[in-house]
Amino acid sequence: MNISKIANLKYFYKHTKNVSKILSFITFSLFIVGIFWGLYIAPKDYLQGDSYRIIYVHVPAAWLSLQVYIVMAVTGFIALVWKIKIMEIISIQSASIGAYFTLIALVTGMIWGKPTWGTYWVWDARLTSELILLFLYIGIIVIYSSFTDKRQGAKIAALLAIVGLINIPIIHYSVEWWNTLHQGPTVTKFEKPSAHITMLMPLLYMLLVFNLYFVTVLIKRVRLGIFQREKNTKWMENYLND
Amino acid sequence: MKITKTNKKRIIKILVFFFAITSFSSILIYALSQNMIYFYTPTQVYNSEAPIDSNIRVGGMVKVNSVKKINNSLKVNFTVHDLEQELNVTYTGILPDLFGEGQGVVMTGKLISKKIFLAEEVLAKHDENYMPPEVADMMKEKNKEMFNK
Numbered sequence: 564m565n566i567s568k569i570a571n572l573k574y575f576y577k578h579t580k581n582v583s584k585i586l587s588f589i590t591f592s593l594f595i596v597g598i599f600w601g602l603y604i605a606p607k608d609y610l611q612g613d614s615y616r617i618i619y620v621h622v623p624a625a626w627l628s629l630q631v632y633i634v635m636a637v638t639g640f641i642a643l644v645w646k647i648k649i650m651e652i653i654s655i656q657s658a659s660i661g662a663y664f665t666l667i668a669l670v671t672g673m674i675w676g677k678p679t680w681g682t683y684w685v686w687d688a689r690l691t692s693e694l695i696l697l698f699l700y701i702g703i704i705v706i707y708s709s710f711t712d713k714r715q716g717a718k719i720a721a722l723l724a725i726v727g728l729i730n731i732p733i734i735h736y737s738v739e740w741w742n743t744l745h746q747g748p749t750v751t752k753f754e755k756p757s758a759h760i761t762m763l764m765p766l767l768y769m770l771l772v773f774n775l776y777f778v779t780v781l782i783k784r785v786r787l788g789i790f791q792r793e794k795n796t797k798w799m800e801n802y803l804n805d
Numbered sequence: 806m807k808i809t810k811t812n813k814k815r816i817i818k819i820l821v822f823f824f825a826i827t828s829f830s831s832i833l834i835y836a837l838s839q840n841m842i843y844f845y846t847p848t849q850v851y852n853s854e855a856p857i858d859s860n861i862r863v864g865g866m867v868k869v870n871s872v873k874k875i876n877n878s879l880k881v882n883f884t885v886h887d888l889e890q891e892l893n894v895t896y897t898g899i900l901p902d903l904f905g906e907g908q909g910v911v912m913t914g915k916l917i918s919k920k921i922f923l924a925e926e927v928l929a930k931h932d933e934n935y936m937p938p939e940v941a942d943m944m945k946e947k948n949k950e951m952f953n954k
Binding site: 606608609644645678681687688725726728740741743744748749757762 | 822843
C-alpha cells in the first residue's frame with residue numbers, strides 16, 4: 564500500500580514538469596488579452612466611469628477566494644479519511660493561493676470603495692466575513708507550519724479547513740441576508756446578470772483566466788510540496804541526478 | 806477510494822465535528838443577527854425599530870428632486886426613501902462622487918425624531934448594475950416613453 568502511495572507522488576512529480584510550463588505560458592497570454600479587454604475595450608460605466616474596471620480583478624479574485632477554499636476543504640476531507648498524501652499536499656498548498664486571492668479581493672475592494680462609497684472600509688457583513696476568510700486561511704497555514712510532523716500538521720489543518728467551510732455560504736449570502744453597504748450579486752443569481760453583455764463577457768473571461776491561473780500555480784506548488792517531503796528519498800535523488 | 810470500516814468511522818467523526826461547530830455558529834449568528842444589521846431602512850425608522858438619539862446607520866434611496874443645497878455652506882437637506890416610508894436628512898460636509906438623486910446612500914448619524922435624521926457621514930451605496938452610458942441613456946428614454954403613455 565505504502566509503495567503505491569509514494570509511486571503516486573513520484574508519478575505526479577515526473578509528469579507535471581512540462582505541463583506546468585505550458586500552462587504558465589497559456590495563462591499569461593490569456594491574462595494579457597483579458598486585461599486589455601477589460602481595461603481598454605470594455606465600455607465605461609454610465610455612473611462610475613472608468614473606476615468600475617477594477618471589477619475585472621476584484622470579482623474573479625473574490626470568487627476564487629471562495630472556490631479555492633472549497634477545493635482546500637474537500638481535498639482536506641479526502642486526505643483525512645483516506646490518508647492520501649497528494650490530497651494533503653493539494654489541500655495545504657491551496658491555502659496559500661486562497662490567502663493571496665482573498666488579500667487581492669480585499670485590497671482592490673478598498674481601492675474601489677474610496678471613490679465609489681466614500682470610504683475604504685466599513686464593517687458590514689460582506690467585508691467582515693471576507694476578512695474572517697483571510698484569517699482562516701492564515702490560521703490554516705500557521706497551524707500547518709507549526710508542526711514538525713507534516714502529516715500531523717496536515718490533519719489538524721484539514722480539520723480547521725472543514726470547520727471553516729461554514730463561512731463560505733455566509734460570505735456568499737451576506738449581501739442578501741443582511742443590509743450591507745456592499746451591493747448584491749451581479750452574476751450569480753437566477754435572473755439575468757445585471758451587467759451589460761459588453762461588460763459581462765470580459766468579466767466571465769477573466770474568471771476563466773483566474774481559474775486557469777489557480778490550476779497552474781497549484782500544480783507548481785504541489786510539485787514543490789512533493790519535493791519538500793520527498794527530498795530525502797531515493798527516487799527523488801535518482802530523478803534529480805538523471 | 807473504497808469506504809472501509811475505518812474510513813466510515815473517520816467520516817462520521819468529521820461530520821459530527823463539522824455539524825457540532827456549524828450548528829453552534831448558526832445559533833450564534835441567529836442570535837446576533839439583530840446586531841448584524843448594518844443599517845436601518847426608513848420603514849424600520851418609521852416603525853420605531855431604530856433607537857432615537859444614538860449613533861446608528863440609515864440606508865435608502867435619495868428621493869428625486871429632494872436635494873437642497875444651502876448657499877455659502879456645505880449644508881445639504883434631502884429625503885431618503887425605501888419606496889414605502891420617507892425620512893428627512895440634514896448633512897454638513899462633502900458628498901461622495903456617486904451621490905445623486907435616485908441613488909442609494911448609507912449614512913451614519915443620529916435620529917432627532919422619527920422624521921429627521923442628522924447625518925455625520927454619507928456613503929454612496931452602489932447597486933449591482935453595470936452598463937455603458939449609451940445603454941443607460943437608451944433605458945432612460947424608454948422609461949420616459951412608458952411614463953408618458
